[in-house]
Amino acid sequence: MPTLLRMENISKRYPGVLALDNVSFELRKGEVHCLLGENGAGKSTLMKILSGALKKDKGRIFLEDNEANYKIPSEAQKLGIGIIYQDFKLIPELTAADNIFLGSEILRSSFSFLDKRKMNELAQKVLHELGEEIPADVSINKLSVAQRQMIEIAKATHRNINILAMDEPTASLTTSEIENLFKVIRKLKSQGVGIIYISHRLEEIFEIGDRVTVMRDGKKIDTSGIKDTNIKGLIKQMVGRELADEFPKHTAKIGNAILNLEGINCGKLKDINLKLHKGEILGLAGLVGAGRSEVARIIFGADKTESGKIIFEGKEKIFKSPKDAINSGIALLTEDRNLYGLFMERSIRENVSVSNLSPLMKGIFIDKAEEKKVVGNYFDQLQIKAPSQETKVENLSGGNRQKVVLARWLHTNSKIIIFDEPTAGIDVGVKYEIYNLINKLVEQGIGVIVISSELPELIGISDRIIVMCEGRISGELEKKDFSQEKILDLATQVEEKVL
Amino acid sequence: MLLKIPGTKYFEKVSEFSLAIVFLFEVLIFSQLSPFFFSAENLLNVTLQASITAIIAAGMTFVILTAGIDLSVGSLVAFAGVLTTSMLKINLPLYIVFPLALFGGILFGVVSGGIAGVFVTKFRITPFIVTLALMTIWRGASFVYTGGRPIWELPDAFAFLGAGRILGIPFPTIIMVVVFVISHIVLTKTKFGRYVYAVGGNLEAARLAGINTNFILTSVYVISGVLSAISGILLASRVNSGQPNAGLMYELDVIAAVVVGGTSLFGGRGTIIGTFIGAMLIAVLKNGLNLLNVGSYIQQIVVGVVILLAVLLDQLRQK
Numbered sequence: 001m002p003t004l005l006r007m008e009n010i011s012k013r014y015p016g017v018l019a020l021d022n023v024s025f026e027l028r029k030g031e032v033h034c035l036l037g038e039n040g041a042g043k044s045t046l047m048k049i050l051s052g053a054l055k056k057d058k059g060r061i062f063l064e065d066n067e068a069n070y071k072i073p074s075e076a077q078k079l080g081i082g083i084i085y086q087d088f089k090l091i092p093e094l095t096a097a098d099n100i101f102l103g104s105e106i107l108r109s110s111f112s113f114l115d116k117r118k119m120n121e122l123a124q125k126v127l128h129e130l131g132e133e134i135p136a137d138v139s140i141n142k143l144s145v146a147q148r149q150m151i152e153i154a155k156a157t158h159r160n161i162n163i164l165a166m167d168e169p170t171a172s173l174t175t176s177e178i179e180n181l182f183k184v185i186r187k188l189k190s191q192g193v194g195i196i197y198i199s200h201r202l203e204e205i206f207e208i209g210d211r212v213t214v215m216r217d218g219k220k221i222d223t224s225g226i227k228d229t230n231i232k233g234l235i236k237q238m239v240g241r242e243l244a245d246e247f248p249k250h251t252a253k254i255g256n257a258i259l260n261l262e263g264i265n266c267g268k269l270k271d272i273n274l275k276l277h278k279g280e281i282l283g284l285a286g287l288v289g290a291g292r293s294e295v296a297r298i299i300f301g302a303d304k305t306e307s308g309k310i311i312f313e314g315k316e317k318i319f320k321s322p323k324d325a326i327n328s329g330i331a332l333l334t335e336d337r338n339l340y341g342l343f344m345e346r347s348i349r350e351n352v353s354v355s356n357l358s359p360l361m362k363g364i365f366i367d368k369a370e371e372k373k374v375v376g377n378y379f380d381q382l383q384i385k386a387p388s389q390e391t392k393v394e395n396l397s398g399g400n401r402q403k404v405v406l407a408r409w410l411h412t413n414s415k416i417i418i419f420d421e422p423t424a425g426i427d428v429g430v431k432y433e434i435y436n437l438i439n440k441l442v443e444q445g446i447g448v449i450v451i452s453s454e455l456p457e458l459i460g461i462s463d464r465i466i467v468m469c470e471g472r473i474s475g476e477l478e479k480k481d482f483s484q485e486k487i488l489d490l491a492t493q494v495e496e497k498v499l
Numbered sequence: 500m501l502l503k504i505p506g507t508k509y510f511e512k513v514s515e516f517s518l519a520i521v522f523l524f525e526v527l528i529f530s531q532l533s534p535f536f537f538s539a540e541n542l543l544n545v546t547l548q549a550s551i552t553a554i555i556a557a558g559m560t561f562v563i564l565t566a567g568i569d570l571s572v573g574s575l576v577a578f579a580g581v582l583t584t585s586m587l588k589i590n591l592p593l594y595i596v597f598p599l600a601l602f603g604g605i606l607f608g609v610v611s612g613g614i615a616g617v618f619v620t621k622f623r624i625t626p627f628i629v630t631l632a633l634m635t636i637w638r639g640a641s642f643v644y645t646g647g648r649p650i651w652e653l654p655d656a657f658a659f660l661g662a663g664r665i666l667g668i669p670f671p672t673i674i675m676v677v678v679f680v681i682s683h684i685v686l687t688k689t690k691f692g693r694y695v696y697a698v699g700g701n702l703e704a705a706r707l708a709g710i711n712t713n714f715i716l717t718s719v720y721v722i723s724g725v726l727s728a729i730s731g732i733l734l735a736s737r738v739n740s741g742q743p744n745a746g747l748m749y750e751l752d753v754i755a756a757v758v759v760g761g762t763s764l765f766g767g768r769g770t771i772i773g774t775f776i777g778a779m780l781i782a783v784l785k786n787g788l789n790l791l792n793v794g795s796y797i798q799q800i801v802v803g804v805v806i807l808l809a810v811l812l813d814q815l816r817q818k
Contacts, residue, residue, distance in 0.1 A: 322706060326709035332707065341707065343705075344700065354693065354708050
């Protein structure tokens with residue numbers, strides 16, 4: 001098959017990081033070429049260079065043997081390169097058709113007004129070709145995530161592209177939606193479009209991919225045909241070593257109850273009763289929107305309860321604010337750590353110490369020497385990978401950012417730590433480290449609550465699992481009863497009862 | 500893999516450093532062009548001229564660091580000025596009236612800043628709107644309170660604040676230096692300062708990290724209010740009268756100084772030293788152009804161009 005795209009010896013440096021180191025990549029006509037690697041491996045950077053969103057420092061790009069020297073995304077689009085980013089770039093208030101034609105609007109011959117009718121018609125046609133029956137004149141914010149994805153694809157394909165890169169396209173799709181997406185991908189493939197497919201989900205790659213390229217630390221490790229490799233081999237290439245076990249073992253020494261929620265009602269939460277013991281990892285399962293994060297926010301004092309009691313260390317407590325909860329020894333690692341957990345432009349040091357500066361004060365001043373010493377301990381203990389604790393958090397990978405937040409809560413002497421999706425967006429290798437850290441926490445008698453949508457993870461690390469469904473607790477499972485089927489059953493139970 | 504690039508660690512200091520170079524360059528040019536420029540008297544004069552807006556700019560830096568803005572500062576200058584001067588005319592012994600009047604002016608700054616803070620935090624109205632409203636309210640109040648006439652015939656001792664000197668240094672200059680030193684220490688060495696950066700960098704993350712964000716946000720408007728009031732009193736003393744139209748458009752000069760000094764309007768990034776250099780850069784520019792007999796209309800154009808260039812420089816360096 002002829003080659004559509006060759007990227008040769010691409011290098012790119014960010015402040016503090018060599019993001020791409022002499023990477024070469026090739027894409028053939030009508031193939032799905034998967035790009036695999038941990039976060040920070042350089043996949044997204046490579047795609048941004050392909051799309052013209054980033055300038056390369058070194059290297060050359062060839063499109064069908066002609067060297068291409070585009071500088072901005074619109075030039076790359078004209079050359080037939082389409083990119084769908086993980087976080088969609090759609091404008092929610094505009095209609096599907098408006099978004100599809102954004103930047104290439106069709107104008108009337110008179111006065112150059114927008115020709116809405118024609119754009120709607122064409123958009124409808126493009127969507128129909130993709131096998132989607134979304135009305136083109138509906139605004140984006142009325143569409144589901146999967147439908148938005150289709151709009152993104154339509155936006156790319158209506159321009160007659162021959163190269164389409166997709167960054168984690170299945171990250172928030174359901175199984176049937178993924179099937180539908182794959183159908184569309186196969187269709188594009190048959191039309192001769194070359195597809196670059198980035199995903200963390202290894203099973204998918206074996207289903208849809210033709211070839212796979214693995215990247216690690218900004219370098220290309222290997223390209224191989226999908227039939228010549230297997231999951232274990234790919235993980236080894238991604239991580240750079242073999243992983244012994246996906247989940248480290250721990251033996252629970254469960255102590256007294258440290259936290260009781262009794263009949264909590266708040267917003268969508270209905271009659272929440274829950275008990276957490278010292279030294280226990282309590283898993284909180286449920287579908288997205290079941291109310292798991294809301295339970296965490298209640299315990300953390302971020303939201304106020306309408307009724308019900310919180311009993312902490314045997315005494316009834318009302319946490320009026322996160323500050324209140326933190327002072328009592330409760331910590332929350334939020335689901336979206338970039339948005340709700342971290343101060344991107346500040347150093348690791350400041351991000352760690354911020355929640356408990358009091359022991360670091362000398363009079364009214366912060367004792368920087370002491371601060372450096374204390375933070376340095378956590379820096380070493382958690383093996384945060386960065387040049388120093390003065391490195392800005394924005395230059396860290398997802399796993400290291402998570403460690404920074406964890407260090408903050410270790411520094412506040414937490415007794416209860418709530419992890420909301422602790423390993424979302426974190427690489428396989430670092431995941432294992434995070435699980436190990438959680439195990440160490442419970443060994444010290446800390447009570448841990450883990451909220452996770454990855455059932456294997458929840459089953460692998462929890463001592464007990466509580467399942468939520470539509471704001472209620474729909475069941476509780478002991479370790480011996482753990483299974484994905486049982487959890488899913490409970491997570492969808494209430495729905496069935498209503499029906 | 501993370502590779503270390505030398506100097507990235509000192510990034511903020513580098514930005515101040517390059518601004519300082521531009522500033523020194525500017526001083527050098529004017530020293531060459533005008534024989535009067537580099538005299539001690541003229542340089543002290545520049546600091547005196549800069550002091551009023553610079554003091555406000557220190558407060559504005561706190562506000563902008565939290566991603567807020569305070570448009571009310573110019574009107575606060577006017578109302579604090581007329582309030583203090585009117586109180587000076589109360590028929591009581593000077594040793595009572597004097598501190599009382601100063602206290603009154605500064606208390607007004609606290610109250611106005613507190614009102615702004617409450618509207619921003621409790622009612623969640625954007626700072627731009629809240630302080631825009633306060634700007635017109637206090638401006639109008641200044642005219643209503645004085646009946647549109649300046650307040651004259653003040654006690655002689657009052658003139659010292661704006662026109663007096665200690666060891667040859669103008670009193671407002673001394674106040675300015677004290678304000679900047681304290682502000683710098685507060686922002687870099689105290690818990691409060693750390694929280695200001697945190698709140699500006701990521702408000703929700705700050706709240707979830709256990710910071711009382713409403714307190715921090717309210718405080719920065721109070722600081723801005725107090726420093727504006729102090730400037731208002733100094734200005735009233737310098738012109739030896741309470742003028743209801745004092746401080747007109749100051750908010751723009753002040754924001755210019757802060758932004759030229761490298762503070763981001765999106766919050767979380769910036770320094771007091773940067774603001775100081777920014778304020779001085781503009782003041783020296785105006786002074787130098789005066790000495791060179793450049794007309795005031797052209798001066799406005801030049802100042803505008805310099806603001807654009809300074810911000811452009813900052814933007815380029817970040818890439």
